[in-house]
Amino acid sequence: MKRLILLLVLSMCISAVYSQWVQLSTDFEPNYSVIAYDSMVIVDVYSSDNYDLAISGDAGVTWNGSNPFEGSSGIIPLFAGKDWVYACTRNGVFRSGKASLSWSSYNEGLPSNIIRLVGKDSTLLAYNSHNLFIRHLADTSWLALPDNIPQDFISGLAYDGSTIALAGSNGVCDSDDLGASWNVWQGLQFTTGIVMIKGDTIIHASPGGVTSKLISSGTIANVSSGLTKLWTPPPGWDYYGTFEAFHPIGDNIFLCGETGVYKLNDQVWHWGQTGLGYASALTDNGTSLFAATGGSGIWGRPLDQLILSATELYHESGSIRVYPNPASGNARIDIVLSEKQAMSLSMLTLNGQLVRIVGAGTLDKGPHSFEVNCAELSAGVYALILRSVSEFTAMKLVVQ
Structure with missing residues (x-):
């Protein structure tokens, strides 16, 4: 039930930020x-x-x-x-x-x-x-x-x-x-x-x-x-x-x-x-x-909801890292949380359309890893969005 509520909240946030x-x-x-x-x-x-x-x-x-x-x-x-x-x-x-x-x-x-x-x-x-x-x-x-x-x-x-x-x-x-x-x-x-x-x-x-x-x-x-x-x-x-x-x-x-x-x-x-x-x-x-x-x-x-430019996205930041990037097979996503907290990691197109939710829930402080099969995705640039109580981080993943 908590997961469902979190997904609904995330969906509402995405709809609000990425208007049509x-x-x-x-x-x-x-x-x-x-x-x-x-x-x-x-x-x-x-x-x-x-x-x-x-x-x-x-x-x-x-x-x-x-x-x-x-x-x-x-x-x-x-x-x-x-x-x-x-x-x-x-x-x-x-x-x-x-x-x-x-x-x-x-x-x-x-x-x-x-x-x-x-x-x-x-x-x-x-x-x-x-x-x-x-x-x-x-x-x-x-x-x-x-x-x-x-x-x-x-x-x-x-x-x-x-x-x-x-x-x-x-x-x-x-x-x-x-x-x-x-x-x-x-x-x-x-x-x-x-x-x-x-x-x-x-x-x-x-x-x-x-x-x-x-x-x-x-x-x-x-x-x-x-x-x-x-x-x-x-x-x-x-x-x-x-x-x-x-x-x-x-x-x-x-x-x-x-x-x-x-x-x-x-x-x-x-x-x-x-x-x-x-x-x-x-x-x-x-x-x-x-x-x-x-x-x-x-x-x-x-x-600003249609253009998520390269200057707004980073290959690495203090709390999220992706490799390999660009990727054609499996890509590993590493995140670091400063404390135990509710979080969500989602993938969107640069036009604001939700592709998938990579991870969501309450995680402990410290490092966590996720994996995405890029072979299932169309070639292009995607935005990875990490949301938590303490931060909002966006970076790009290039799929070849």
């Missing part, structure tokens, strides 16, 4: 694009209610409809830069300062059918189905990049200040000279998708899974571990559904699409499911992650 996604609004759905900064959250409204946007000034608690683009119906991709926010509408590209939300046309030199806009520092890139355009914030107009893109149409764009990556009808291509020349990836299935750039790595997600390319070496690898596989059609390709958006936060990468929202553990290239069903866009304001989910509205979840 919360639905913030369905008043202005469906929503397919979202941006956030400070306490502001802005989403597009794809409906016949004569609203272009829904805006919250209190991090999603209350919402108001807005019509700054004269009822520009359809999906409105949004982008947030350092000081400005941008909207790609059927009536052209609009820009507003973050502080005032006063929108004005930002179309000089652009055609009217811009699909999406991305940026890095003071440089913006925009694209329509077939062409790329560039503009520096100090410029007075957009300029077209060379018309030599090896794509029949573009489905995704990424830019990090030196490299451009495109996804489209012919797979993925990248350029390190602002589009003067392109490197085309070979051997991809289900080619159309989305792309992002993180350091020396370009990442592409499509219904065939996720693929990475090291820019420095050109090495291409499939990195789909952890993604939900929907089916395997002939001739044996894996099918993971549609992916809609990447969202980087520091060293962390989130990915959303048909099967939910994932977080990448790039130490072992494993995607962890954080919840939700279909999601079309992600953003954050530094404290919460927000997801646009089409007809299910806007959802949010605290970032």
